[in-house]
Amino acid sequence: MRFPSLFSPFTIGPYQLKHRVVMAPLTRMRAEKPSLAPRPLNVEYYAQRTTQGGLIIAEASPVAATAFGSPGVPGIYSEAQIKGWRDVVDAVHARGGVIFLQLWHVGRVSHSSFQPGGVLPVAPSAVPIPELKTATAAGKSTAYETPRALETSEIAGVVHAFRQAAANAKAAGFDGVEIHGANGYLVEQFLQSHTNLRTDQYGGSIENRARFLMEVTQAAIEVWGADRVGVRLSPYGVANGSGEPDPMPLYSHVIRALDPLGLAYLHFVEPRSSGAGRAEVNHQNVPSAMGLFRPMWSGVLISAGGFTGETADAAIAAGHADAIAFGRIFISNPDLPRRLREGLPLTPYNRATFYGGDVAGYTDYPAYGELEKA
Numbered sequence: 082m083r084f085p086s087l088f089s090p091f092t093i094g095p096y097q098l099k100h101r102v103v104m105a106p107l108t109r110m111r112a113e114k115p116s117l118a119p120r121p122l123n124v125e126y127y128a129q130r131t132t133q134g135g136l137i138i139a140e141a142s143p144v145a146a147t148a149f150g151s152p153g154v155p156g157i158y159s160e161a162q163i164k165g166w167r168d169v170v171d172a173v174h175a176r177g178g179v180i181f182l183q184l185w186h187v188g189r190v191s192h193s194s195f196q197p198g199g200v201l202p203v204a205p206s207a208v209p210i211p212e213l214k215t216a217t218a219a220g221k222s223t224a225y226e227t228p229r230a231l232e233t234s235e236i237a238g239v240v241h242a243f244r245q246a247a248a249n250a251k252a253a254g255f256d257g258v259e260i261h262g263a264n265g266y267l268v269e270q271f272l273q274s275h276t277n278l279r280t281d282q283y284g285g286s287i288e289n290r291a292r293f294l295m296e297v298t299q300a301a302i303e304v305w306g307a308d309r310v311g312v313r314l315s316p317y318g319v320a321n322g323s324g325e326p327d328p329m330p331l332y333s334h335v336i337r338a339l340d341p342l343g344l345a346y347l348h349f350v351e352p353r354s355s356g357a358g359r360a361e362v363n364h365q366n367v368p369s370a371m372g373l374f375r376p377m378w379s380g381v382l383i384s385a386g387g388f389t390g391e392t393a394d395a396a397i398a399a400g401h402a403d404a405i406a407f408g409r410i411f412i413s414n415p416d417l418p419r420r421l422r423e424g425l426p427l428t429p430y431n432r433a434t435f436y437g438g439d440v441a442g443y444t445d446y447p448a449y450g451e452l453e454k455a
């Protein structure tokens with residue numbers, strides 16, 4: 082068999098998985114408007130990708146109406162959204178899949194046009210994202226605004242929004258949740274020194290900067306138990322204006338603090354590719370988060386970022402990771418595990434249809450058998 086390590090069974094929390102090909106969380110901006118609830122098209126998309134007993138991490142879902150930074154993203158804070166997600170989960174379960182939901186707050190990676198009442202987005206500190214452009218809710222290109230720094234007294238409310246979202250994910254039938262602590266969003270804005278200039282107990286020392294992540298993680302654990310909660314981090318990431326000058330001390334602390342909690346898994350985004358942006362960026366000779374931090378983590382480790390079947394199998398065989406999450410090639414290959422295992426050709430993805438739209442570039446990528454028939 083090809084890739085015997087990638088296609089060996091393993092366990093995440095209480096779940097037995099038949100292989101180690103994980104579907105990475107992928108924002109596709111195709112929820113129903115204005116409810117921002119998953120709709121039948123989204124059910125079909127996830128059902129197509131529930132291949133052969135693997136783990137799906139469903140796309141980042143804002144925990145509150147204030148947590149958005151882009152249009153058409155499905156939320157997890159209203160009854161309609163819970164119901165829409167339940168249909169997705171039921172379809173995945175009916176095909177033998179395991180599905181976690183990624184919980185998201187974008188912080189400063191937003192614009193007032195997405196915020197209820199048109200107020201400024203919130204962040205740990207009033208530090209805008211320099212240089213990069215964003216788009217308003219009406220789709221107009223614009224510079225990022227300077228966010229409003231959260232008052233200390235407001236932070237418990239944001240943590241509670243994560244707790245409520247975790248409970249909502251449970252009500253929708255998910256198998257667990259992943260805290261989005263990567264890619265420059267709110268949790269990472271608290272972690273990193275250039276976006277967190279606070280002088281209260283949430284800023285300053287590494288321990289203080291990690292407090293928000295730890296509280297959010299604990300809130301999810303209260304709802305789910307630790308073995309159904311994962312955390313995603315991107316220590317060397319450069320997305321959305323992120324970039325800790327020296328990630329080693331910060332992330333060593335964070336990983337050592339998370340390790341004793343007994344989480345379902347830790348999930349790294351390797352900095353090899355900035356695949357989520359508008360352009361294809363693949364970096365060479367970058368540090369390997371899994372290589373550097375693996376010795377500090379005793380639980381399940383998932384890694385993502387520019388993997389092929391070959392490199393995924395090698396990383397697992399070497400003990401650098403327990404499972405590999407695939408993003409872009411899962412978009413265009415709904416039956417990705419089968420194609421990797423059988424050495425079938427991969428369908429290339431079309432970046433132009435990653436974000437927003439309808440069927441095109443979403444549910445119209447055929448599985449291999451359908452490809453042969455066409």
Ligand SMILES: Cc1cc2nc3c(=O)[nH]c(=O)nc-3n(C[C@H](O)[C@H](O)[C@H](O)COP(=O)(O)O)c2cc1C
Pocket residue numbers: 105106107108109140141183261263264313350354356357358385386387388406407408409410435436
């Ligand atoms: C269209 C698109 C949407 C993404 N959305 C998310 C997301 O919602 N949450 C997240 O943590 N990462 C997101 N990412 C990053 C992926 O999960 C993954 O880490 C990245 O694409 C690298 O893996 P790959 O090289 O296999 O594509 C996204 C990437 C792409 C291309």
